[in-house]
Amino acid sequence: MLFFTQCFGAVLDLIHLRFQHYKAKRVFSAAGQLVCVVNPTHSLKYAPIRCATAQASTEQGILPPCHHHEVVHDPQLVPCTCPLFSCQWEGHLEVVVSHLRQTHRINILQGTEIVFLATDMHLPAPTDWIIMHSCLGHQFLLVLRKQEKYEGHPQFFATMMLIGTPTQADNFTYRLELNRNQRRLKWEATPRSILECVDSVISDGDCLVLNTSLAQLFSDNGSLAIGIAITTSKVHSSEAEM
C-alpha cells in the first residue's frame, strides 16, 4: 500500500514538474531553451556567522575568504567558495564543481541560454536557489537568495559567479531576465569569480535585486522563471568605444 502511495506521489510530482516546465517555456519564447526546475534550500545560518568563523580561522593562519576582490595567495587553495551558508568546506578550485554536485546535490546544466525556474518563492528567508551552468568551456554558479536585509522585509538577490579566477571572469557577460505581466527586467554584468565571496556580492547589492512585490508580479503560482544567457563578447561595447 505504501509502495502504491509513493508511486502515486512520484507520478504527481512528475506531472507538476512537467506543468512548471511548460509554464516556463511559455514565458520565454526562444525555442530549444532548457528549463530547469530549482527547488529551494533553507539556509540554517546567516552569512555573518560564517564570516566570523572565517575570521577566527584567519587568526590561526588560514586565509580570510569573505573580502571583496580578495586574491587568494595560494591559488591551489580555495576557501569559502561553497555559497551555502552552513557549509565551511575548503578545497581546490578544480574540485569545487564536484563538491557542489556531490555534497550539495546541485544540478549542472549545459547550454548558453537556460531558464531557471525557482519554486516555492513564498518560503521564509534565508533561502537559496542554486544551480550550476556549464557553457563556453566554463562552469558558472547561479545563486538566487531570499534574505532580510531590513528586518521584516525579505528581498531576492540573484547573481552569477564563474567557477574560475577573476581574470577568467572578466571575459564573460551574463544576463538575467524576468518577463511577465507586461513587465520586463534585465540585469547584465560581468560575473564575479567564485574566489570572491557570494555573501559580500549580495550584501553590497551589486546584483539583481527584487523586492517582494516585484517578485510576486514576475512569479507564476509561486515560481519565478529567470532567463539566463552568457556571452563572451563585450556587450558593453557602447561604453568601451567612447
Next chain:
Amino acid sequence: MLFFTQCFGAVLDLIHLRFQHYKAKRVFSAAGQLVCVVNPTHSLKYAPIRCATAQASTEQGILPPCHHHEVVHDPQLVPCTCPLFSCQWEGHLEVVVSHLRQTHRINILQGTEIVFLATDMHLPAPTDWIIMHSCLGHQFLLVLRKQEKYEGHPQFFATMMLIGTPTQADNFTYRLELNRNQRRLKWEATPRSILECVDSVISDGDCLVLNTSLAQLFSDNGSLAIGIAITTSKVHSSEAEM
C-alpha cells in the same frame, strides 16, 4: 562687483551643465539623443500626509485620488495628478501639462528617446526629479524619487506615467535603461495613467527600484543618467503570442 561675481557663477554653471551633458552622451551611444539635465526638488511632505488630506476631501464629497487603478467618475475632474508631495492642486486632465510647466517649472522634452540626467543624487530623501516627455502625440511624466521605505535606507524609484487615461496608457511601453561600470539594468513596462496616484505606484514598488549601492555604481560624479524610450508597439510579443 556683485554683477561680475554673478556673471562668473553663471558661466561656471554653464560649463558644468555642458560637461554633464557630454558625460551623459558618452554613456548612451545612440547619436542624436537628447540629454536633459534634471535638478532635484526637495519634497516638504511625505505621501501619507497628502493622501490623508485627500481622505479628508473625500468626506467633503471630492473623489479619493490615491487608490490603485481607481477610475475617476467625472472624467473632467482630475485630482491628485500633480506628483509633487506638497501640491494639492486639482484640475482637468487637459490642463495638467500647463499646471506642471507653469506652477512647478517642469521642463517638457520632445523625442521618442531621451536621456534623463538626474543631478545631486546624494541629497537626502524625500527628493524628486521630474520631467515631462512629449512623443507619439502624447505627454508622459517621468518621476525619479528618493524615498526611505525602511528608515535609514533610502531607495530610488523611477516610473513613467501617461498624462492621459488608463486605456490610452495601455497602448504604450516605456523603457528605462541604466548603463555604466560594465553593468546594465533595463526596466520595461506599460506606463500607468496619471489618473492613478504616482505615490501608490512607488509604494507598491511596481517600478524600477534601485538601492543606494546600485545607484552609486550607475552614477557618475553624483549624477544618474537614465535612457528613456517609448514605443507604441507591443514589445511583450513573446508573451502575447502564447
